[in-house]
Amino acid sequence: MxxxxxxxxxxxxxxxxxxxxxxxxxxxxxxxxxxxxxxxxxxxxxxxxxxxxxxxxxxxxxxxxxxxxxxxxxxxxxxxxxxxxxxxxxxxxxxxxxxxxxxxxxxxxxxxxxxxxxxxxxxxxxxxxxxxxxxxxxxxxxxxxxxxxxxxxxxxxxxxxxxxxxxxxxxxxxxxxxxxxxxxxGLSCRFEAVPAREGLVLSLIALPEAGADRNAVLAVLGGLLAEIEASPSNGRPLPADGPAMRPPWRGLREDARGAGASTGAGLLRLAHLFLSRGGAFVLFRLGVPFGRFSPRRYRRRLAANADFRKYDDGLRLTVTCPVAMADRIEARLAAARSAGLVRYGLHRQEAAVVTCISPSVLRDDHVHFVDGADGGYARAAAMLKRQP
Structure with missing residues (x-):
């Protein structure tokens, strides 16, 4: 220091x-x-x-x-x-x-x-x-x-x-x-992609146009939120009981490389990861408590703690919604862009993914970041950048 x-x-x-x-x-x-x-x-x-x-x-x-x-x-x-x-x-x-x-x-x-x-x-x-x-x-x-x-x-x-x-x-x-x-x-990505429950998963970025009337911009963003919050799931891309855990062999080599294993220790690292992930997979699949740890409670807290919407001078959302609602949202944004109020990017996909930071599974303050399974925010940002 x-x-x-x-x-x-x-x-x-x-x-x-x-x-x-x-x-x-x-x-x-x-x-x-x-x-x-x-x-x-x-x-x-x-x-x-x-x-x-x-x-x-x-x-x-x-x-x-x-x-x-x-x-x-x-x-x-x-x-x-x-x-x-x-x-x-x-x-x-x-x-x-x-x-x-x-x-x-x-x-x-x-x-x-x-x-x-x-x-x-x-x-x-x-x-x-x-x-x-x-x-x-x-x-x-x-x-x-x-x-x-x-x-x-x-x-x-x-x-x-x-x-x-x-x-x-x-x-x-x-x-x-x-x-x-x-x-x-605590950093992991061990859960399955979550298929859209209401048609599709929409990743959206909507930012104010330079010089636009601030109140008018906020009215547009408020209208988008009201549209999404009127849906049956409130736009939440994860089910209330949380996502399913991936099988222990899926993504195993990538996780081993992420852990920094050397080539010589690669097989040992893979075996260790497989055993530890296999045990977790069985616990989550059965939902049986192990000591103070309850897999069902963890998954429910995961869904409750999920970060699927945020605000940074504009909206950034990954939500599930019917196709017709996604069409209405895109039409709202196109009209607002024509009026010189917002710039936007969006991407439609079939599922959402979650990236987790959970240093202790015994606490309820673990955090989980939701994105689209086909590039989500990054693809929405790419569309935003292409706008003149």
């Missing part, structure tokens, strides 16, 4: 931000509070993620995107670090006293993703003060998805500016030396 930062008193705590119990309240900008200038924005994204997804590597892309969140939470288990998962990347807010720790974790994550997943991760660390110095703001709200888990929501345009700055080569964080690996305890 930097000597100057060691004595820096905390001037802001994310856990003190009031919790919102209704997702529609994230559109009320009066509920957001400013993030102090002294805080930092840590972010990463998979370079050429769409190409990797087209090659069938969407699970690896999701794991790479979530790795930074897991690594920072493990490095700073008691710290106040709100985060958001973007499908092919992640963003965290970092208190000033933890800046150097997170920078080191970022560097290790870049190296691990390159060596274990054969993907390139772009990473950056930018002060909130720099965001405001360039004419943007950063405000935060806290949405309580369940009694034990909440997710950060953002407004002010600060995260979009930070992402663009890092893509321009500013505030970048270089990879750590070869062989470096952060602590990724």
């Amino acid at each position: 930097d000597p100057e930062e060691a004595g820096a008193p905390p001037s802001f705590r994310y856990t003190a931000v009031p919790r919102l119990s209704r997702f529609s309240d994230v559109l009320d900008e009066a509920r957001y509070v400013p993030v102090p200038d002294a805080w930092w924005i840590a972010l990463c994204d998979v370079v050429m993620s769409t190409r990797a997804i087209e090659a069938g590597r969407y699970r690896s892309v999701n794991i790479a995107g979530a790795a930074l969140i897991a690594a920072v939470r493990n490095a700073l288990p008691e710290a106040d670090t709100p985060f958001v998962f973007g499908g092919d990347g992640a963003t965290l807010l970092v208190p000033p006293e933890h800046r150097h720790t997170v920078e080191a974790v970022l560097a290790m994550t870049v190296t691990w993703v390159r060596e274990a997943l054969d993907l390139e991760l772009r990473a950056g660390l930018i002060p909130v003060a720099a965001v405001r110095a360039n004419g943007h703001d950063l405000r935060i709200a806290r949405y309580a998805v369940s009694p034990t888990v909440d997710y950060a929501m953002f407004s002010g345009g600060g995260l979009a500016y930070a992402e663009a700055a890092v893509k321009r080569g500013l505030h970048g964080v270089a990879a750590a030396p070869r062989g470096a690996k952060p602590d990724l305890t």
